[in-house]
Amino acid sequence: MAHAYVPEIATDREGNEYEVQGWQDDFYGGKLGFWLFMFTEVMMFGAMFLTLTYYNTLHHEDFLLASSHLNRWLGGTNTVILLISALTMGLSLLKMRAGDVKGAKLMIWATILLALIFLSIKGVEWNEEYERGVFLMHGELLASSSMPFGEKLFYGMYFTMTGLHGFHIIIGIGLMLWLLKRINAGKVSPEHHILHWNIALYWDIVHLIWVFVFPYFYMIGAGDIVGGAHHG
């Protein structure tokens, strides 16, 4: 049975027994703990965005030019895919809370599928960049290349941040597969769904990070200087 709880018994000097308070049912505590973890994510990506902003002020025109060369349509497609995946994950949690376990599992599978499509598109995009000689420690990003320093910084941050974000997507897929396993084992149920709640929160923060990554890298160069040089 899921969450079979054996209470701990404390005995005082007179031999009286007392049941020790268990925290297995502390839903808010479980949620709060996970939010604390997510704040570390906010701080990590927040620091990266501030670094990006600092470099952007120093090399603004290089940033706009580099941004205009990214594939806006692939990035935009990924934005919509991640947006829909946030819906499917949210619906899975809602279905679980409403008692529709089968529907919840279906929605988790849909989220996994969308996450895989996201990664595939990201792979195509990175390959495209690699083909034109723009990749970490490769071609135009080597110190010896003639590419302006600001553009090198932009692409360095682009690969670092989208790579780290992609890593979070992979972790998310792993978490969702684990969640499905726990649901199948009866460890996550409509009555005990804190794990599902927290993994849905994780997926939302992965989406949230992309909400800022997309315009910062792909869209800032769409207007001011070149109006979308290659793909726009």
Next chain:
Amino acid sequence: MANETVNYKEERARYYKILFGLLFLTAITFIQPHIFHAGTFVAQMSIAIVKAWLIIMYYMHLKGDNLIGAMGIFSLFLVAVFFIITIAVDVSHFQFGSESYITSAPHAN
């Protein structure tokens, strides 16, 4: 655990409303550079902040949860303070433009 009653239809309808709101804002993200060129960065970041607010309040269920909301603002505040201090100390120690590879780079190009 969560002793709650779920109003499935109402919550599902809210999820879809937010989805359409986010899709609308994403469309604006694409259209904005074609409407006006100046201030693209500010416009894009403003749209992103509105999208983030919708996600946090409704998808992440923070609406009405003041404790976690306050903690979120505090963590962002911490990042900003540490970053500003770090940058301020860093910049104040530049004695010569060429001392920093980063700051001297525009002239090196």
